[in-house]
Amino acid sequence: MIEAYLERASTYAGDIDILFSGVFWIVAVWFVAAEGVLFYFCFRYRKQEGVAAKYVTGEEKSYKKFISVPHYLILVFDIFIIAGAILVWYNIKQRLPENPDLTVGIISQQWAWTFIHPGADGELHTADDIKTIDELHLMENTTYLYELESLDVLHSFSVPVFRLKQDAIPGRKIVGWFTPTKTGEWDIQCTEICGIGHGLMPARVHIRSAYDHEQWLEENTPAEAGQALAAASNP
Amino acid sequence: MSHAHKMSFWEKYVFSTDHKMIGLQYMFTGIAMAIIGGFFVYVFRMQLAFPGISVPGYGEVTPLAYNSLVTNHGTIMIFWFAMPVLIAAFGNILIPLMIGCDDMVFPRINRLSYQIFLLSALVLVASFFVPNGGFGGAWTAYPPLSAEAAYNATPLGAPMWLIAVALEFVAFLLGGINFITTMMNARAKGMTMYKIPIVLWLIVIASILFMLSVGPLIAGAVMLLFDQLLGTHFYNPGGGGDPLLWQHLFWFFGHPEVYVVLLPAMGIVADIMAVFARKKLFGYRTILYSVFATGILSFVVWAHHQFIAGIDPRMANLFTVTTLLISIPIAELCFVYIATLYGGSITFNTPMLWAISFMVEFLIGGVTGIFLGASGADIYFHDTYFVVAHFHYTFVPIAIIGFYAGITYWFPKIFGKMLDDKLGRIHFWGTIIPFNFIFIPLFVLGTAGQHRRIFNYEYFQDLALAEFYNLRVIATVSLLVMIAFQFVFVYNFVKSLRKKEKAPKNPWNANTLEWTADSPPPHGNWPELPVVYRGPYEYSHPDRESDWWPQHEPGPDPADPDYQSPSQNPQTT
Numbered sequence: 108m109i110e111a112y113l114e115r116a117s118t119y120a121g122d123i124d125i126l127f128s129g130v131f132w133i134v135a136v137w138f139v140a141a142e143g144v145l146f147y148f149c150f151r152y153r154k155q156e157g158v159a160a161k162y163v164t165g166e167e168k169s170y171k172k173f174i175s176v177p178h179y180l181i182l183v184f185d186i187f188i189i190a191g192a193i194l195v196w197y198n199i200k201q202r203l204p205e206n207p208d209l210t211v212g213i214i215s216q217q218w219a220w221t222f223i224h225p226g227a228d229g230e231l232h233t234a235d236d237i238k239t240i241d242e243l244h245l246m247e248n249t250t251y252l253y254e255l256e257s258l259d260v261l262h263s264f265s266v267p268v269f270r271l272k273q274d275a276i277p278g279r280k281i282v283g284w285f286t287p288t289k290t291g292e293w294d295i296q297c298t299e300i301c302g303i304g305h306g307l308m309p310a311r312v313h314i315r316s317a318y319d320h321e322q323w324l325e326e327n328t329p330a331e332a333g334q335a336l337a338a339a340s341n342p
Numbered sequence: 343m344s345h346a347h348k349m350s351f352w353e354k355y356v357f358s359t360d361h362k363m364i365g366l367q368y369m370f371t372g373i374a375m376a377i378i379g380g381f382f383v384y385v386f387r388m389q390l391a392f393p394g395i396s397v398p399g400y401g402e403v404t405p406l407a408y409n410s411l412v413t414n415h416g417t418i419m420i421f422w423f424a425m426p427v428l429i430a431a432f433g434n435i436l437i438p439l440m441i442g443c444d445d446m447v448f449p450r451i452n453r454l455s456y457q458i459f460l461l462s463a464l465v466l467v468a469s470f471f472v473p474n475g476g477f478g479g480a481w482t483a484y485p486p487l488s489a490e491a492a493y494n495a496t497p498l499g500a501p502m503w504l505i506a507v508a509l510e511f512v513a514f515l516l517g518g519i520n521f522i523t524t525m526m527n528a529r530a531k532g533m534t535m536y537k538i539p540i541v542l543w544l545i546v547i548a549s550i551l552f553m554l555s556v557g558p559l560i561a562g563a564v565m566l567l568f569d570q571l572l573g574t575h576f577y578n579p580g581g582g583g584d585p586l587l588w589q590h591l592f593w594f595f596g597h598p599e600v601y602v603v604l605l606p607a608m609g610i611v612a613d614i615m616a617v618f619a620r621k622k623l624f625g626y627r628t629i630l631y632s633v634f635a636t637g638i639l640s641f642v643v644w645a646h647h648q649f650i651a652g653i654d655p656r657m658a659n660l661f662t663v664t665t666l667l668i669s670i671p672i673a674e675l676c677f678v679y680i681a682t683l684y685g686g687s688i689t690f691n692t693p694m695l696w697a698i699s700f701m702v703e704f705l706i707g708g709v710t711g712i713f714l715g716a717s718g719a720d721i722y723f724h725d726t727y728f729v730v731a732h733f734h735y736t737f738v739p740i741a742i743i744g745f746y747a748g749i750t751y752w753f754p755k756i757f758g759k760m761l762d763d764k765l766g767r768i769h770f771w772g773t774i775i776p777f778n779f780i781f782i783p784l785f786v787l788g789t790a791g792q793h794r795r796i797f798n799y800e801y802f803q804d805l806a807l808a809e810f811y812n813l814r815v816i817a818t819v820s821l822l823v824m825i826a827f828q829f830v831f832v833y834n835f836v837k838s839l840r841k842k843e844k845a846p847k848n849p850w851n852a853n854t855l856e857w858t859a860d861s862p863p864p865h866g867n868w869p870e871l872p873v874v875y876r877g878p879y880e881y882s883h884p885d886r887e888s889d890w891w892p893q894h895e896p897g898p899d900p901a902d903p904d905y906q907s908p909s910q911n912p913q914t915t
Contacts, residue, residue, distance in 0.1 A: 109722065112790035113804075126718045134709040141676060141705055148683040149698060152619070153690070160882035160889065161685030164901075165625030165678070174628065174677050181673050185666045188716055192666075193659050195718025201655040217493065260487040261585060263650070263725065267791030267804070270722040274651045276586065277486060278579025281652055294804040298725040298793040300480045302493055303405045306796040311803075 109270070116289040116314060117269035122195045124270070129191055133184050199271070203252065204284050210252040211243070212236075215262035215275045218304030220295065226328050237327050241310040243295060245287045246320040255281045263299035266312055274299055287314045349865075359449035360865050362756070364456050365434030369749075371456075372426035375463055379418035382411045384825060386797075391811070391818035393798045406495060408797035409478025414470070416481035417503070420603065421510050422463055424741035428606040429552075430459070430514070432748050433521050433545045435756060439856035439863060440539050442530025442872040442894075448520050455516035462509035469502035477503035480795060482592055485577035485585045489569040501570050508563045511556050518549035530855065532874035536901075537893070539854050539878040540629055544609030548602045551637050555598040562591030589651055593644035601640045604736065605633060607744025608675065611697045613878075614751050615679060617852045618694035619686030620889045622879040624678050632671040632678070639668040649720045658717040665715035672708060676701065687882070687889070692766030696747035699774050700739045707735030710785070725795075728788025731781045738777055746773070746831070753838070754845035758861040765834040772827025779820035783813035851890045854878045858894050877901055 108131060109124045152160075163170055210231045212223030222243045226235025231254075237244075245251065255264055257275035265272040269285050295310035315323060358364060381399075388395065389403040396402050403411070434452065438445055446452045470476040477499040479488040488504075491497035525538065525546045565576040566588060575581025577588050616623050623629065645653060645661040679701055688694065710732040713719045723729060746769075753761045792805050799805040799814075848857035855874070859867050876899040880891040883900055885907050891900075898905050 109789055112786075123719060123722050126716065127713065127722070130713050130716055130719060134712055137673075138705060138709045141680065142702060145680045145683070145698070145701055145705075148680065148686070149688060149690075152683060152686045152688050154687045158687060160620040160687040162622060162882050162884050163624060163685055164622055165628060165681065170681070171625070174625065174674065174681060177677055178670065178674055181670055185669060188712060189663055189666050192662050192716035192718040196649075196655070196658055196662070196721070199718070199721055200650075200658070260493050261484050261651075265725075265793060267722070272650050272721055272724055276579070276652045279652060294791075294802050296791075296793045296802065299484070300409065300487065300795045302479075302487055303409065303495055305409065306405055306798055307801060309801045309803075 114268050114289065114291070114293070115270075116287055116291065116293065117266075117271065118286040118288055119195070119199050120268065120270040120288075122198060126191050126195045130188055133188065137181070137184075200283065203282065204250050204286075206250070207252045207284060208249045209246075210254065211245075213243075213253050213255045213264055213275070214258060215256070215264065215297065215301075216258035217260065217302050218297075218308045220264075220297075220308065220310045222310075224324075227324055235328050237324070237329070239327075241295075243310065243312045244320065244323055245312060245314045247287055247290050247314055247316050249317075250284060250286045252282055252284050255283065260301050261299045262297050262301050262308075265296040265298040266293070267296065268293045268312075272298055287312075290314050290316055290319075357453065359445070359453050361434045361438050361446045361449070361452060362863065364452050365431045366756070367456050368426045368434060368459065369431035371460060371463060372423050372431060375418050375422035375426075378467070379415050379423060380825060380828075382415040382418070384821065386411045386415070387818040387821050389797060390799070391815045393800055403797065405797050406478060407475060409480075409795065410470070410476040410496070410499065412795055413478050413480050413503075414466070414476050417466070417507070419737065419741060420481065420599070421507060422466065424603040424737065425510075425514060426459060427745050428603055428610075428741065428748075429521075429545060429548055430455075430517050432541075432606060432610065432752075433517070433549070435752070436856065437521055437524050437542055437545065438528070439755070439859060439867060440542055440854050440878075441525060441528060441533055442855045442868075442874065443524070443528040444866045444868070444871065446520050447524045447528050451516050452520050455513045455520065458509055458516070459513035462506045462513060465502055465509060466506035469499045469506065472498040472502065475499055482596070483566070483588075484592075485566060485569065485588050486579075488588075489566060489577050491570070501567060504563055504567050504570070508560060508567075511560055511563075514549075514552060515556065518553050521546055521549045522553075530872050530874050533893075536626065536630075537874055537877045539609075540612040540623065540626065541606070541609030543630060544605040544612075544633060547633055547637055548605040551598045551605075551640065552602045555595045555602075555641065558591045559595035562588055586648075586652060589648050590644070593647045594641070596647065597644040598637075598640045600736070601636060603740050605637075607700065607740040607747075608633075608679075610744055610748040610751070611700045612679065612682075613854070614693050614697040614747055615682050616879045616881060617751075617850050618689045618691065618697070619683050620688075620881045621682050621684075621686040622881055624681035624684070626877065626879065628678055629675060632674045635671040636668060636675075639664060639671070643668055643715075646715050646717075646720070649717050650724050662715060662717040666712065669708070669712060669715075676705060676708065691763055692761065692770060693747055693751035695767065695770045696743055696750060699770070700743045700747060703735060703743065703774075703777070704739040707732060707737075707739060710735060722791075723788065725793055726788040727784045727792045727794065730794055731784035731788055734781050734784075738781075742773070742777075746770075751850070752856075754849050755856055755859070755861050755863070757839055758845050759838045759841050759843070760845045760849060761838045762834050765830055765837075769827055769830040769834065772830060773824055776820040776824035776827070780817045780824065783817045787813055851888075853880060853890055853892045855893055858892070875899055 108128050209225050214221040220241050222239050224237040225231045255275045257277045262275045273283055292313050295312050297308040385397050385400045388397045474496050477496050479494050487493050494500055568574040575583040577583045577585045643665045646665045649658045845861050855872050872894040874893045882889045
């Protein structure tokens, strides 16, 4: 149902959408049933001349079952929802992929995002890293780890098309993952209030095919880093 | 015991120790604060629908002001409207009247409680007028943003906000002590535990939950105040502190707090439903035990507010389980309420319309909470408008519908006049219909990924689409309609108060004790305290000719195991 409003651009976006739809239909059945019975009772037992109300204490076995059976059914449905929720959660938040392709650094501060991309060497924290402000450049079908940090207050890194959200905490480095699956350009949001400029922290994620991403890398590798690398590879 | 003596204006209205007057003081202060909170929501909803306009009556909304408006809207509506009106006002007015005693057991503590509450409200209101305005770090006040003026830009607003909240907690601790002690110790002769009206049980359980949960937060608030003013580092990671500590302390209180305001509203609804369906509550004990279970579980669900806050991801699994488990007693309560209508003879007057609409709307709030309690789905929905719409579908039924249900039901007792039922219905439909048109669009916006506390969505390309603006405009226009219809209530309220005709003692033919006192009850409530013979919900008993059986009327108790039905025992008829 979420996909009707927002594209899916990560491997796990579909999982969250399916979990949402699953919970939606379970909940919808209960909701419609409860509201239906409520409205039916309101209509059926409206005050009518000469009709007295029944005397029911709710302790009678014959009536009690109408409460206790749904009660146990809810427990059963809860177990399904818990299982689904934990499976999706485990995949996105609790485990990390065994062989990630690349790592990006994400630094949040009042009120901007700094993204650090590995350069041509594919390693983060080397001379050819590419730093950008408010733009994250990713390659399609590549598994990324992210290292999320904050320089001042809490922020939250949210990419709706990935269905991903993670708070950034000053003093900690939080590691997570995503795999973009679609080329395009979408919003990145800060979803934790962070002061006056909280509404002025929009960023964009640019997802490109491998070929286009190489081009971007070449165009944006810092000049001195490029020379240093060239010197290193030609002793 | 009689309190009848001539009192000066100050004695009677300002420094009163009479529980009814203190209840009214709480109620009118709460309503005044709700008007402020309502004005704030008007201003920021206008800004969201029509970004950049000069809002009539306010002016242009800056980002700093926007943050302060949303923060204080939330703070006011929960701490200065829902709590004072539902717990303090109804608790104060109803507890002595429904258990059949002349006043609270600690009338002076009661007076002190209101005075501190008033002070807290004044401190909060004053904080809007200091340089840079009121605090704008959200009602959850997460540090480091809330801890340092360099980050939040409100050097005076932030500590004043915190002091106001802390004072408010002190007021409610004092009030809560009073409620619990009074209900446990001052009940009329014959009123055993299972003969107490559900609304009182729920107010007292709410007070107990509040007392048990607020301690850690008060400690946390003092630490935050020290961080703000004395330069300590409890929440500053640079100095060895931890910002997540506050989140745990806040939500350890914050989640039980949801039930603290929910329970009194559910209690009010239970009493009204029984009276106007002419039915005994379906399973008095089931309600009571479900509420106990909810109360206990509410202490172990708090981290579902923090799934993506950087807590250990394994912990989320535990809290998903407890959060979904709490759906069971809450669903049970909803079932019991619906079952109470079964076989009834339902009169749809204003209080009953409010009570039924509470169930209708609260169910939406309840079921949408499941999406957020399921950790996997919460990754996407956290801090979106889906959350905003969800908790408004719980808090609006609680605070607004619950308040209107209670006030329209007990108005004859409190003020001694009848409210106009026709105006009441106009006000009801004029409130309920726009309410749904405000928040259903917000569910859609949240599902589309719109995040919270953003003063202008024009900066977000994916959210600045025309169809989303249409939804924002629908929500804002509906809000204006809803606010406009509140004037019908004010008109009805004033007009009814000025009516010459007095309300009868017991206009609804209700069983509970408050309806045996004069309307309005004098200081001391009864010349002679009533005695209780049976439970509060003996409506439509087959052995009675009338469809009600007041608690104070001498005679047998049908819940008594030795009770003999006259129909089975023809000699006694």
